[in-house]
Amino acid sequence: MTHDLLTSLRPLLAAEASAEGRACGAEPGDLEQAVWLRLLERLESDAPPADPPDWLRRAVRSEARRSRRTARRESPYATGAGEPADDRRPGPEQRALTAARRRALHVAVRRLPGRCPRLMAALLSPEDLTYREIAGKLGISQGSLGPERSRCLACLRRLLTAEVAGHEGRG
Template sequence: MERTDVGALVQSAVGGDAAAWKSIVEGLGPLVWSVVRAHRLSDADAHEVYQTVWFRFAQNLGRIREPEKTGAWLASTARHECLKVLRNARRLTLTDDPQLLDRVSEDGTPEQSLLEAEEAATQSERVRRMWQEFEELGDRCRQLLRVLIASPPPSYQEVSAALGIAVGSVGPLRQRCLRRLRARLEARGAI
């Protein structure tokens, strides 16, 4: 095909002329195939690249500045697409080692990740509800339980001195507060 013919066909194809498009593909298709074959791709990859080149051409048809140089544009695009396929193929490592193939991923499966995320969300909701019910307890229970969950845990003598409660009352009061909290959580269906 002559450059001037190609330029005129491209202009017609931009205008929507299907016959012009067909002439371009028939006239320059062998050029695209020659570039693709030169890269020694598999048949499947070669066909994929060939289709991708024409797709890119269709996407950019109206933006080609020098329509008479369409052959060069197609050849360059074909070369870039072939190189892209070859780069991606190098990332794959073919092996027949069954132990390598049976290796368990450190990341886990997508299903496992989803289950872990759901479990974390459920746990987070339980903790939120527990603190919500905790805030509804009386002041005395909240104070006592907050002091008792400190790290490191204080002795009953320290709790007695801090809250003004008899040492012998700390344990029984703790039990009553925890029972109230549990009853509140059970009433709300949180446990």
């Protein structure tokens, strides 16, 4: 009896869940699963519904309403400082990769020769210093910053290229 009832209700439930799911923005499969669970719980505790197709339609609508209420009440996790989550912001994996790249860059900068570590640290500073401020901070002329920066960047490029090439797998 129970198996026949479930088999006969399957197409109706799929159609109802698909229609209600589209209307309320829920996944039809989630609605189907919730209604199957409700039906099985009812069959376990009581007798089968008097009018199974009618009961099924009402159960699907009830689950759709529950889904709409839940969606209205739920809000995305805050990302900090009371701001709601934004899908356009980088996720945790991307933030971890970005942080790892920054650490690798700063480690490479500290390995540069001569005045390059101080110059590159000043250029990478979050304070966004001007050339005049950097020259004053480092005690060198403003006119020599450009050529010095070019030499330091070339050295950094060679250092990072060798490091990346050394970490790549072969074959």
